[in-house]
Amino acid sequence: MTQAPSPRKSKTPDDATGNSTALAADAHATASHCEHCGDPLAGLKVVRRRIGATEQSFCCLGCAFIAEQLYLARATSRDLAALDAALGGARRAPDIPAGSALKREQIEVHGMVCAACALLIEHRLRHEPGVASAHVDFGARRAYVAFDPKQSSPAALRRAVETSGYRTSSSAQAERKAHRIELLRVLLAWLAMMQVMMLAIPAYVAAPGDIPRDIEQLLRIAQLVLTVPVLLFSAAPLFRAAASQIRARAIGMDLPIVLGLTAAFAASAHATAIASGATYYDSITMFVALVMGSRWLQARALARAYVHIDAAHRQSTLRARRLRAYPGSMLADDVPAQALAPGDHVVVAPGETVPADGVVARGASTVSQAWLTGEAAPIEVADGAPVLAGSVNLEQPLVLEVTRAGEATSLAALRRLVDDAGRDRPRIVETANRVAVVFLWAVLAVTTLTVAGWWIVDPSQALPNAIAVLVATCPCALSLAAPAALAAVQSALAGRGVLTARVSAIEQLARIDAIATDKTGTLTEAEPALLRTVLLRAGVPANVLAVAAALESLSTHPFARALTRAARAAGVAVPALQGGRVEPSAGVEAVVDGVRLRLGKADYALGIVDAEPAPVTARLLKRLEREKLQAASVIVLADSAGPIALFAFGEALRPDAQAFVDEVRASGIDLLLVSGDRREPVANLARALGIAAPDGGNVFAHQTPDSKRQLVAGMQRAGRVVAMLGDG
Template sequence: MSDTRCFHCHEPVPAGFNFSLMFDGQQRVFCCAGCQAVADTIIASNLADYYRFRTEPANKAKALPEQLKAELSQFDAADVLTDVSRQLGDLTEIELSVSGISCAACAWLIEKQLRQLPSVHKVNVNSTTQRCHLSWDARQVPLSGILQKLADIGYQASPFVADQEEQRYKTELSRFLKRLAVSGIMTMQVMMLAVALYFGDYTGIEASHQGYLRWISMLLTLPVVLYAALPFVKSAWRGIKARQMNMDVPVSLAIYYTFFASAYATAFNTGEVYFESVCMFTFLLQLGKFFEYRARARARDATSNLLKIMPVSATLLKGQQQETVSAKRLRPGDIILVKPGETLAADGEVLLGSSSTDESMLTGEYRPIAKTVGDNVLAGTVNHDGLLQVQVTNALDNSRLGQIIQLQQRTLSQKPAVLEKTDKLARYFVERLLLIAAATFLLWYFWLDADRAFWVTLSVLVATCPCALSLAAPTAVTCALASLNRRGVLIKNSAALDLLPELSIVVFDKTGTLTEGRFSLQQCHLYTDTVSETEALNLIANLEAYSEHPISRAFSSYLAQKLPLEDVSITVGGGISARYQDKKLKVGSAAFCGLLQSDAMVNLTIDEQPIAAVNLQDALRPEVPELLATLRQQGYQLMMLTGDSSSQADALQQQLQFDQMIKGCSPEQKVAEITRLVEDGHKVMMLGDGINDSPAFHAAHVSVTLDSGSDLSKNQADVVLLQPNITLLHDLLHGSLAAKQVIKQNLRWSVGYNLLIIPLAVAGFVSPYIAVLGMSFSSLLVVSNSLRLLKK
């Protein structure tokens, strides 16, 4: 194996490979014809800046067979295109899921490539979500032509169909941004006028000028109270109708009470105006609500991203005729044709043919599963190398994949107990605050000074406005997130910071979490001394080079010399045979090789004589034993839930000694086990990396995945470890503890401030102006204390 790296994907270039191009005056080498073809297309299309400015290597390209065009043409069928796109006049609008996007340069490359097509009206690529929003004239170029154009530069794309729930969230997100923009812009404008009014009070200002500035301020504040602040009013009104006082009740009262009081002062030229406070309150609170909404939206995005692997089309068999139809329209009893490399469009039973399928995204097991007549197959799994006729048993919505999506949505909608406790505390605070404000008004109006009752009550509401209380947790969380992010820990759900210090059980998935998610050679046993181990592994590697199975990747590094093999034949679920120097070579299972005594996963025979037996393993991450030992010392219980039902799970249990281990778990069983732990009073963290872990992610209090996991798992998890080292859990737990301490300090100050300021405000010693300053100082102190987390 050569140390030379491919110019396109940075993978090692095998010895003897001769794929190269001239670029920037240098000879660039490639690991395969696919990478060379993609690079040639990019450079020839005047898009070579991609290679100059990219920050991450591209994914390894695959040589594209001629049948790719035929496969992509399935998306051009009328009913399929109708299901995955929208028609806007003469233009067709669609959202594509694009695999292989690794940095912003990829997004630039895709946009430039598609904009070269005259039919494309608009294209926008989001490198974070790996989606492409496209608007084009389908009469000039079919969808398959668009997908082929992306394939030419190394990106595999397929239609992404967002569910109605995600569409609602997108619409609401747009509204959030508009309200935030309105309140932010108006805050800046009104603050400038407020400065003029404040200085005018000290230096002298004509009454006409003062009135003019007040009226302008009121007009600029109107969009804030009539539009930007409406969500607080609606939320407060819903709470009141449900007889529950939420935090938006005093917020709404403070905003609108202050506005109407200031409007009264403007209209009758009496008292002070606080329009800038109205705008500032609204903007700051909207900002906090926006961050909270974004966290929840990411979780919802995870559910929608399950649809990335949902098949779009299927080949329906009607007698001897083949018809491309939408996968959603398949019904039980239909017979579909599944070609090599295609995703199964529904759950079903194999009627004809044999192959193997990749079920790793559903079961968590990377090993290919042999399928033959009578076997069940699952929607969302990938057919490897055989042609199958499948009778549909469950339509797409009722398939196992569809059930996983529904299960995830149910677990996502469940409300953790910690949030219920927070809601109770908020209701308690709000109820007492409103009672105090009401009592203050009555006291001053009937017994002390009716003229001051309005302004004293306003001082109580403003001084005790829950701004500091609202900022106590969010600012600490934001600083903790930034600090952890610098160390390689990305927390997507800020609520996890509150829960992490309370964890009692850590649950691990096996494949891809505790292990590296790829097979490696464990042991090679030779039956004869006529062939060395190096020669035997080289023979196996040459044969396995013809296979696309994940097992074959375990031998790629043992390809020392390319051999001229003849009559290569692949037996699905069995192995590979070929002729070399007039000898018959076989690599595969014991049955395929004619061996009765071997328990090895891979066997090699020459002319029916056993040569070697190879045991493979999915390598354990080297840092795992140390991490588990540390977690035990800190008092955590450890548990492994894995979809792998093989003996490898038992071997791992013997090595790592988990407190509990359950193998062969379905997604439902994982949810049931974690739910049982939660009901027993435990705080649970789940570490996983596959779709089969997604319902368990949301059933657990905190979910964590590695950056090397699938895009889906990274979208779903509360926490992503950005480096391939799960000992970053140490930083995560330490950072969460520091954040919890700062949050407690902030809350103590906020409560202490309110206990001090409320009596003074009620007694009339705090004017609305001083109340605003006190509220601002309290908020500033909370923010400053939170900033200390950036230094940890």
């Protein structure tokens, strides 16, 4: 629906005006209309940007950005080098030398038991040489790292993860074995806990002296024997995590747990050795069973969510049919889109997604770039026309020459933008992480003071009270319950086709006070709909619609599908046709009931008229102006006697759009319309739904993905809690 950011530069509305290639001018610019969308520049702050060898004027940064993307799609290597020089290089992280090309790596991480593990790995990765950014997704079990390949390597990054005590690769068989071992840890902990509790009950219920000393000592020894395997096997992940935290000098939640378990076991073992004193074997085994059981349940919920998400990612992987020896041969190999390189030729059949940025080498068709421009109306392409990755070919087969592939495409840049936005942690989360470290240090300090205080008052109570402080103040229960609940929600949503990019957003939904919604595909249907039929001669509208539907049955154009749907909804009988012929990017021609007809663009449809075409065309244009219709969204039905009818298409509101707007406004939440489409259709929709504020300050057109993110981020910095609705 909206465009992807250029992988060669990153700009925001704030810094665009400061760059030598994006200059703001007043409305007295020499150009009178935007070079991209055609909107008048009068009264606007014009954006000028050098596209190729010429400086062009645009109504906004969004149009300038789209024009640049289209230029990049067909630019040569020399053009791109010149553009990079003009931009002065992309902005890099402060610790990365200017001019370095960052590489992105995904590392699968095994062995994480809670969110603190993810923070520890991030801490280690961010301190690796050449690492610009690192994010660890605990739910997806992956680390996402951007680094300078001159200073680091994937192998070095994996070693950093492994040094932290986690695994970075695992075969399916090894993974199944690890899962069985984790389950065995939990089962052993719970089984031992139940046995130890049975052995400990007599000490709780019996009166002093009721149990002989030798039997009491035997009960202690039996509990010790059952507790040792729980600590050595079931609690082993806790001890490993605590050791990693100590090595990394990053205190986590596992350290207080291990200290408490160790202190309790040492005191209990001492009491067993001297055959006197209290033991805490039941508390030790119960705590390990609860912690490991909770983590195992959480891991299962996360694994189910990960299966859904991974399956959805695999389904979304683009494939391409790469021609072996074009133009000498049309034999093609099916390859992943990532395997394409500049200079390759690919064939894109109708209905398929364009796998890489390129230019048309053969063929003519229409493509939908709604994800880039926000407009549902398709655009026409022919030889030499640029086509961006992610576009959908609608009518005729196309042969494209690849100009940018893989991570260099506009689609990949858009995906990186979405990934980066999803991985950004809210400020409150980062603050909570810092506070958690301080809290754990405070717990250790309080524990030390407890030992010292009770040692003065009653030494026999010093250790039990210290253990109580460590166990009672441990935030492990909360840290387990919240991720487990969120993982269950994520799994349920993923099973319904809703992928959660940032799980923390779920808990923010109850606090939102503003919703920024996209237009195409969100408030309106994703495909154009037949809005009006204007008869230019006397006739029955239903009959005219039936004839038009018969003609459009030959085409796969979005307008053809919309007209066919309208005829089906009206219940009209579609007549048979003879001698049908489709003219790419123009229209269709056929004989219906003995009359030869044409349906399509005005110049194509009127080409069948016997009369002088100029006056007929002039009358048609006046009628379009009188009906306030745009020629780009109108097709004409004509025969040899002249035009018969006009069919106007546009975006149709989704059935629940008005109810959604009314419900949001009734709840007191501010609603913003943010679209990549042109200003006029966006404003019309806002008025139709009652979204537009009196000053129009909540309606935004010509928005790019990056400008949408900047808009939302600005509102968040102002203290607003914003939800973005839509795929733009």
